[in-house]
Each structure stands twice: as structure tokens, then as C-alpha cells.
Amino acid sequence: xxxTSWDEIVREYRPILLIRPNVLVFYPSVGDSSTxxxxxxDSKTFFVNAVAHELFSPLSAVMGLLELVKEGxxxxxxxxxxxxxxxxxxRILEQLILLSKIEQENYQPFVRKIVLEQVLREVIHxxxxxxxQKRISLSLEKTNVMIEADEEALKIVLRNLxxxxxxxxxxxSRVEIKRRGDLLLVRDEGLGIPxxxxxxxxxxxxxxxxxRSISGSGLGLAxxxxxxxxxxxxWAIHSKLNVGTTVFLELTGVDG
Amino acid sequence: xARVLIVEDEEDILEVVSRYLKLDSHEVLTxxxxxxxxxxxxxxxxxxxxxxxxxxxGDAMDDISSIKVMCPETFIIVLTALRxxxxxxxxxxxxxxxxxxxxxxxxxxVARVRAVMRRRGSLEKVLTYKDMKxxxxxxxLQIGEETISLSGKEFDILLLMFQNxxxxxxxxxxxxxxxxxxxxxxxxxxxxxxALRKKIGKERLVTVRGxxxxxx
Numbered sequence: 001x002x003x004t005s006w007d008e009i010v011r012e013y014r015p016i017l018l019i020r021p022n023v024l025v026f027y028p029s030v031g032d033s034s035t036x037x038x039x040x041x042d043s044k045t046f047f048v049n050a051v052a053h054e055l056f057s058p059l060s061a062v063m064g065l066l067e068l069v070k071e072g073x074x075x076x077x078x079x080x081x082x083x084x085x086x087x088x089x090x091r092i093l094e095q096l097i098l099l100s101k102i103e104q105e106n107y108q109p110f111v112r113k114i115v116l117e118q119v120l121r122e123v124i125h126x127x128x129x130x131x132x133q134k135r136i137s138l139s140l141e142k143t144n145v146m147i148e149a150d151e152e153a154l155k156i157v158l159r160n161l162x163x164x165x166x167x168x169x170x171x172x173s174r175v176e177i178k179r180r181g182d183l184l185l186v187r188d189e190g191l192g193i194p195x196x197x198x199x200x201x202x203x204x205x206x207x208x209x210x211x212r213s214i215s216g217s218g219l220g221l222a223x224x225x226x227x228x229x230x231x232x233x234x235w236a237i238h239s240k241l242n243v244g245t246t247v248f249l250e251l252t253g254v255d256g
Numbered sequence: 257x258a259r260v261l262i263v264e265d266e267e268d269i270l271e272v273v274s275r276y277l278k279l280d281s282h283e284v285l286t287x288x289x290x291x292x293x294x295x296x297x298x299x300x301x302x303x304x305x306x307x308x309x310x311x312x313x314g315d316a317m318d319d320i321s322s323i324k325v326m327c328p329e330t331f332i333i334v335l336t337a338l339r340x341x342x343x344x345x346x347x348x349x350x351x352x353x354x355x356x357x358x359x360x361x362x363x364x365x366v367a368r369v370r371a372v373m374r375r376r377g378s379l380e381k382v383l384t385y386k387d388m389k390x391x392x393x394x395x396x397l398q399i400g401e402e403t404i405s406l407s408g409k410e411f412d413i414l415l416l417m418f419q420n421x422x423x424x425x426x427x428x429x430x431x432x433x434x435x436x437x438x439x440x441x442x443x444x445x446x447x448x449x450x451a452l453r454k455k456i457g458k459e460r461l462v463t464v465r466g467x468x469x470x471x472x
Binding site: 053054055056057058059060061062063064065067068073081085207211216 | 266268269272273275276312313337338357358359360361362363
């Protein structure tokens with residue numbers, strides 16, 4: 001993505017937080033942008049530890065549900081719940097493995113040509129139940145292209161972005177995933193983020209005031225930032241309170 | 257049986273813990289956030305709170321002290337994935353009564369609830385003199401079937417006297433024990449004694465002329 005294209009985006013979408021590998025730039029609705037250097041304030045093992053802790057909640061749920069199953073209580077229903085928690089644990093473990101890999105000094109992303117839409121469909125499939133429950137209409141547009149990416153890292157980033165879009169979208173609203181040139185856009189119509197809080201949303205454990213009644217760890221976007229920084233990828237978040245959020249993600253090697 | 261409030265944002269954990277506590281004959285209330293927890297407590301304190309620390313609207317560690325001010329008699333069992341010793345120690349220092357780390361077996365949690373409630377039971381104290389029962393943990397007096405509510409100072413006076421029911425207490429002794437450090441006249445003791453005698457009957461709180469008061 002050329003610098004000019006990001007210029008277009010920040011002109012078109014305000015307020016927006018542009019997250020370059022080494023610098024965060026916040027463009028408010030009105031007024032001048034402010035720049036903050038990205039510093040590695042977190043210890044190398046911080047994310048590994050924090051994400052490892054996340055395993056204990058689904059594990060507790062599985063242990064409890066297993067007790068109910070052993071007693072013959074609503075066996076099929078509780079087994080289905082256990083399966084959901086085990087899938088969540090699998091996703092957390094995959095995230096853990098990637099995080100520990102990228103902490104290694106000689107880490108090299110495994111970049112190869114992949115079909116973007118295929119990866120997107122795999123990730124969307126994981127959230128199908130929640131999408132159906134909230135009666136969200138999800139669309140994919142211009143995503144059937146080849147890109148060059150580390151599939152494992154891309155999947156984890158997309159999981160965080162798509163699950164956020166589904167989580168914070170209004171009932172019966174639209175979630176759009178589309179490609180615009182060398183950018184992927186994930187857009188929801190939902191709660192949005194208050195403008196004064198937008199520049200903080202990628203800080204670890206930060207949760208905007210308007211979403212504090214919704215379950216979440218406050219780690220998702222911090223992990224995305226951490227991964228994309230290591231992969232040298234720029235991304236951006238545009239959001240308006242009670243309107244919705246759009247996340248822009250730089251794609252490399254787009255072909256087709 | 258206790259009235260237990262579970263504060264946990266993970267629905268399945270909430271459901272499983274609720275079920276096991278109900279099976280153990282407890283009355284169960286639930287909350288999924290700190291905001292919901294305070295709404296429940298505003299309606300009335302509970303015997304025990306099972307409190308998950310990481311909630312969507314904040315770290316509940318900061319709320320342990322507030323809960324203890326709001327509901328001093330309420331026991332708190334902290335439920336968390338934070339395993340470090342410093343977190344346990346901080347939680348206990350802030351007023352939590354026990355600590356269960358995730359992952360946990362629901363039966364273990366039920367056993368911990370029982371243990372904490374047993375501790376509460378041992379704190380429950382009833383002092384008896386003739387037909388009067390002073391129920392310390394509820395700060396009330398029972399005479400036969402009748403329950404008499406007491407103001408804070410009235411209760412403190414009776415607690416002092418029930419601990420030595422045959423002794424005569426001088427006004428200055430009562431003043432020193434009940435109005436610790438405040439510069440009040442001994443006359444205040446007479447005012448309270450008069451009010452107490454009206455509530456419990458003058459034959460149960462007698463004046464010993466020139467000395468003070470004793471239980472009758």
C-alpha cells in the first residue's frame with residue numbers, strides 16, 4: 001500500500017487511528033493529528049502469559065459441564081457447549097503458539113500465496129452460530145484474490161477483527177468484508193467507539209466505556225497490533241459511536 | 257443454607273456453579289458484571305459472594321473493599337484465573353475470605369462455600385440472660401418470642417452488660433466503653449438507659465442507687 005493510499009483513507013474516514021509498525025497516528029474528526037511512537041512496553045512474555053490465563057475460563061466451564069454430563073443432565077446440550085469451549089481453547093492455543101513464535105529473535109513469517117476468500121470463509125465459519133443468533137447479514141466483496149501472507153498469522157488477525165465486528169454489531173445489522181485495492185475492510189454497524197477513546201483501543205486490557213457490559217478480555221486488538229507490528233503491516237481503525245466501526249488491513253502481493 | 261450471589265461473566269460457568277450451589281440447598285442470585293452485582297446488593301446484602309475478578313466492566317479486585325463497606329457481614333470467595341501468590345495475598349488483604357483458582361471443579365467450590373459458611377456459623381454468637389437473648393451477629397435482642405430492635409449505642413450498652421450479667425456498671429465505665437474517646441457527659445448514659453428500660457422493661461435493667469446499672 002503506498003503512502004498516498006493511506007492519505008486517501010485518512011482524508012475520507014475521520015476519526016481514524018492509523019497504526020504503522022512503529023508509530024500510532026490519531027486523526028480526530030476536527031483538528032490536527034497527533035502522533036505517538038509505538039514502544040515495546042510489554043515484556044516479551046506478557047502476551048504469552050495473558051493469553052495462557054485465558055485458557056482457564058473455558059477449561060473451568062468444560063470441567064463443570066463434564067460433571068453435569070456424568071450425572072446424565074441434559075447430555076446432548078452440555079456436550080455441544082463443551083465442544084464450543086474446546087474449540088475456543090483450540091483457538092487460544094493457536095494464538096499462544098503464534099505469539100511465542102513471533103517473540104523469537106529469528107522469527108520469519110511463513111509467507112506464501114493464499115486465496116484470501118478461502119481464509120475468510122474458514123474464519124467466518126467459526127462464528128456462524130453467533131452470526132445467525134444476532135441475525136447479522138454478512139457479505140464478502142472482491143475478496144476472491146490471491147495474496148501473499150503468513151496464513152497462520154492472518155487467520156488469527158482476521159479472527160480478532162471478525163469476532164469483534166460480530167460481537168459489537170447491532171442485532172439484524174450488516175457486517176461487510178470487502179477489498180478496496182490493497183486494503184481489506186471489515187465494517188460493522190453497531191456500538192462503535194467514542195472518539196476520545198479511539199486512540200486507546202489497542203492498549204492491552206483497554207475496554208471502551210460503552211462496551212463494558214459485553215464480555216471480553218481487552219486483549220484482542222492489542223494482540224493484533226503486536227502481531228502486525230512484527231509482520232511490518234499497517235492497519236487502521238475508523239469508528240463512530242452508535243454508528244459502527246471499520247478496520248482497514250494492508251494486504252500484500254494482491255493478484256487478481 | 258446461605259444466600260449466595262455469583263458474579264461471573266462466563267455463562268456456562270455461572271450456570272454450572274448455580275446448579276451445584278442450588279443442589280447444596282443455597283439460594284442463588286447471579287450477576288454478569290460489577291454493575292449488575294451492585295444492583296443486586298443495593299436491594300439487600302447476601303451471605304456470600306462468589307466473585308470472578310476479571311469482569312467486562314473492570315477488575316473486581318478494586319471492589320472487594322467497597323463490597324465490605326456496603327455489606328460488612330458478607331463473605332467473599334474470589335474466583336479467578338490469576339494464579340500468582342501476590343494476587344491471592346492482595347485479594348485476601350483487601351477482605352476476601354477465600355480464593356479459588358480456575359480451572360476448578362464445581363464440587364470444590366461448593367465445599368469452599370460450606371467451609372466459609374461454617375466459619376460464619378462459628379462467628380454467630382448468642383448471649384443469654386434469664387429470658388433475654390442478645391443475638392450478636394444480628395445486633396438484636398429477643399425477649400421470649402418478641403424481637404426488639406436496638407440502636408447502635410443501645411446494642412453496645414447491652415453487649416457490655418451481657419458479657420458480665422451480674423456486675424454493676426458505673427456510668428463512667430459505660431461511657432468509656434460505649435462512647436470511646438468522645439467527650440460526652442455521663443448524663444447521656446442516663447438518657448440511653450431510660451430509653452432502653454422503656455424498650456425492654458424496667459425490671460430487666462435496674463438502677464443501683466449511687467453506683468450505676470445492672471441487668472435485672
